[in-house]
Amino acid sequence: MRVLIDDVKAFVYLYGRVPKATLVEVLNQVAERSMDERDLEKSVAVAELKNYGIKIVDSVYVSESFLSLNYSEEELQEKERQPYYIPSKSELENYEFPQYVEPTPASSDLYFFLLPRYLRRKKAWKITKGIQHYCRSSKGIDHLPSLFQRKKLKITHEEYPEFKSLIENVINQSRMxxxxxxxxxxxxxxxxLTLSENC
Structure with a gap:
């Protein structure tokens, strides 16, 4: 049987920010539990959540990585208008880890595009995963050019349209x-994507 805190971590890392009432609802739905907000509070200690980079702010569970993005109140309200993605039990397990990003056909295509530019497969894979991680939020997407510069990614004028299309595909297949x-x-x-050729 899965441990409750693992499911809490997974949902918070997936959503970035989730109100307590919604968290209880999705926890009950996925694990076929029957608990309320008080049960959740009794079962999962605030101190334990802090060890995993999760805070509770005004009855909302928030990951530190989400907090670091400094969303405005208007942006948070817009987020709350979106439906919640409910993964299967087996898929949910993957999200227990804050750095997890779902493998997609787009990320595979990007990896094979990057592979010839690096001597080591591992480096091309790490850059692909880094790009995917940035694509978890629109604010992260804005910082993709700085990631490309740090990784010394060189794209020719001829390669640029394909590269831009690959990045857009990764964005559109990323869980945000x-x-x-x-x-x-x-x-x-x-x-x-608005991306300069001098990325």
Whole structure:
């Protein structure tokens, strides 16, 4: 049987921020539990959550990585209007780890595009995962050019259209904080990327 705190961690890492009432609802739905908010409070200690980079702010469970993005009140309200993605039990286990990003066809395509540019497969894979991690939020997407510079990624003028298209595909297949774990494609949001050729 899964431990409750593992499910709490997984949902908070997936959503970035989730009200307590919603968290109880999705926990009950996925694990076929029957608990209320008080049961959750009694079962999962605040101190234990802090060890995993999770805080409770005004009855809302928030990951530290989400807090660091400094969303405005308006952005948070827009997030709350989005439906919540409910993973299967087996899929939920993956999200227990804050750095987890779901493998997608788009991330695989990007990896094979990057592979010839690096001597080691591991480096190409790490950069692919790094790009995916940035794509978990629109604010992270804004910082992709700085990631490319740090990783000394060189894209020629001829390669640029393909590269831009690959990044857009990764974005549109990424589970995003703003969309409560949904991908832009799942909610019919096509995100287009503004990216300089001098990335």
């Amino acid at each position: 904080y703003e969309l409560n774990g949904h991908t832009p494609l799942e909610l019919d949001w096509g995100i287009k």
